[in-house]
Amino acid sequence: MSKLVMGYWDCPVCGAKEIRGDVTNCPSCGRARGDVQFYVKGYQEGQNLREEELSHFEQLDDEKAQTFSKNPDWYCSFCNSLNSDNAKFCNNCGSSREDSEANYFEMLQKKKEREAAEAAAQPQPSSAQAKPSRSPMKILLLILLAVIALFIWMNGNKTSGDLTVTGLQWVRNINIEENRMYQESDWSLPAGAEQTDARSELHHYDKVFDHYESVQVPYTEQVYDHDEYTLVDNGNGTFSEVSHPVYRTETRYKTEQQAVYVPVPRYQTKYYYNIWRWTPSRDVTASGDDHNAVWPEVELGENEREGQRTEAYAFTVEHIGGKEAPATYRIAESDWMNINVNDKLYITSKRTGALPFISDEKGNKIADIVQVK
Ligand SMILES: [Zn+2]
Ligand SMILES: [Zn+2]
Structure with missing residues (x-):
């Protein structure tokens, strides 16, 4: 059978500690108890207790327990003191209970709300010192401008002029299977x-x-x-042992x-x-540095046939000033036929890394480059 446990309170007026729950006036200053919160000595709210631990607390015998009402104390609106549920009139000032509305728990709730409101009304030193930050719209606009500038630059061309063709190359290969x-x-x-x-x-x-x-x-x-048990505030100076299955x-x-x-x-x-199986076995290659590209002569042995043909056409350019190393570019045969040694030409490259192309002085495309060697 669960028992009542004696609660305690501290006097908010004179600061006297650990006054028993069955005492309604402070023994030190004589004030009636009002804005107090009951507690059990040595127990933290919500703490779970084993059955054998319950005897460490001040359990009330049945006779003593019957002197407490089951209900919380009521709170006198006139003198702010707590009175037993059994009392029809305030023990402290004699006012009728009918003129008061709040009980112990409602008094605690209002007290908490009041304290929270007071805390919120305090000026917050950290927010007052915060620097006015740059507006987010301005930052967004700056980022956008930077992106657009980068895009324009990436898309731009770089035309290298003053290039002279110094050589032509062609290679034609037949794979023999x-x-x-x-x-x-x-x-x-x-x-x-x-x-x-x-x-x-x-x-x-x-x-x-x-x-x-x-x-x-x-x-x-x-x-x-x-x-296991928790001790629950009854709001009248006692606590109840409430059991929870584990x-x-x-x-x-x-x-x-x-x-x-x-x-x-x-x-x-x-x-x-x-x-x-037909198997790639050797290559026959012809090459030259003029425009007379031809396929190599092939002599087939026994069990041989012609396989894949490959061809490549290229030219080499040098800067007239000679500041940069000569570069070689591959282009399509028809374009290559139009290029001659000592031609002056321009090469335009995209900053995006796309293949460069042969262009005029202003960067207009004349011929594609197939592959940069
Ligand atoms: Zn006191
Ligand atoms: Zn009163």
Whole structure:
């Protein structure tokens, strides 16, 4: 059976400490208790207690407990003192209870609200000293201008003039393929292959159901363990012991049937065969430094054929002042045919890193560059 526990209060007028809850006037200054908050000595609000710990506090016997009403004290609006729920008139000033509205808890709530309002009304030194910050619109505008400027610059061209063509290059290449025989194996015979053998070989394993097996599978359950108690302010100088159940986690096991699988080997026919494949084997190359590009003469051996053809056309330019190293550019054959040694030309490059191009003095494109060497 839960019992009442004696509460205590401190006198807000003279500062006397630890006055029992059944005392309504301060023993030091004689004032009736008013704006007080009850507490239990050695107990923090909300703290959980084991049953055996309850006896550390001042539990009231039944006879004493019956002298307290179950309800909180009422708060006299005229003299601000607390009176027992049993009293019809203020113990301190004699006013009728009917003229007062608040009880102990409402008095505490109002007190808290009043203190919060007072704290909010205090000037905040930190905000008063804060510097007026630059307006966010201004910063946004600056960032936007910077982005636009960067974009214009990136998109801009840089035209290098005073370039003289100092050389032409061309390269034409024919790759020669040889028909070679390979010895291979696979699960099927490709078209054109000459089979040399066929054997049954392990292809893969299948997981096949074999039987069921009982296994113990753990699971957890919340089990009632014991009660714990908090001491709750009754608002009349006493506290009640309020019990809360406490659970513990227990691991239990249940039996489940689990399927057991076994690996079963699967065999298939593997084919061994010879197969002829055209394979890149050598290059025949022609090159020169004039406009007379030709394909090289090809002499095919036995089991040979012509494969892929590749070609490249380029020119080299140098600055007349000679400040920069000579540069070589690849261009399409038709454009290359129009370029001659000692030509003056301009190369325009984009700052974005796109391929440069041959241009006139003002940066207008004349011909694309295929690839920068
Ligand atoms: Zn006092
Ligand atoms: Zn009163």
